[in-house]
Amino acid sequence: MIKRISQFLKAQARDESGATMVEFLFVMPLIAFWFAGTFTFFDAYSTWTRSVKATYTVADIISRQTEVDDDYITDMNTLFASIMGADTNDTYMRISGIDRTLNGFEIAWSTATGMHPNLKLDEEIPVEIFPNLIIGESTILIESHIPFVPFQDYIGIEARTLIKKIVINPRFTSKLANKDHPA
Numbered sequence: 001m002i003k004r005i006s007q008f009l010k011a012q013a014r015d016e017s018g019a020t021m022v023e024f025l026f027v028m029p030l031i032a033f034w035f036a037g038t039f040t041f042f043d044a045y046s047t048w049t050r051s052v053k054a055t056y057t058v059a060d061i062i063s064r065q066t067e068v069d070d071d072y073i074t075d076m077n078t079l080f081a082s083i084m085g086a087d088t089n090d091t092y093m094r095i096s097g098i099d100r101t102l103n104g105f106e107i108a109w110s111t112a113t114g115m116h117p118n119l120k121l122d123e124e125i126p127v128e129i130f131p132n133l134i135i136g137e138s139t140i141l142i143e144s145h146i147p148f149v150p151f152q153d154y155i156g157i158e159a160r161t162l163i164k165k166i167v168i169n170p171r172f173t174s175k176l177a178n179k180d181h182p183a
Helices: 002-014 019-063 070-084
Strands: 092-101 104-112 138-148 160-168
Touching (some): 019 070, 019 160, 070 092, 070 138
Antiparallel strands (some): 092 138, 138 160
């Protein structure tokens, strides 16, 4: 009886049928996590890249204007949201005219879309992104905001608002005017 049991156990130890299935069961979760992680990283990179391109598109259009108003800036947010494939309630833009004075940078006007705040204090100006400007020169600060929610949150990328800030000079005038905020 013991001899039969030992022969049976030896036969089972040499039997490799089903080994592929066991290996597959070990590897499949790793492949699934890798695939979901790769997709999440790609989605984050793609969303960021599209938001940069959309912001530069809006910046280029605004830099070609000599005068804007709040409705025009709302239309620019609609364009931004359209390029991003998002709803205009999810995105918002803040566009500000910034002047270089003896005292530093000053806000000439600022308009944000939706219920979001305008740029109010000169201390809120992100001076680190501004180029060297001559005193009296005027620029346009364009800020875009779009929420990003990752496909999977276990990868380490958290839900956040993607913000892009661009400083651009007006092309056909020395200072972009806003009809709704006269200087």
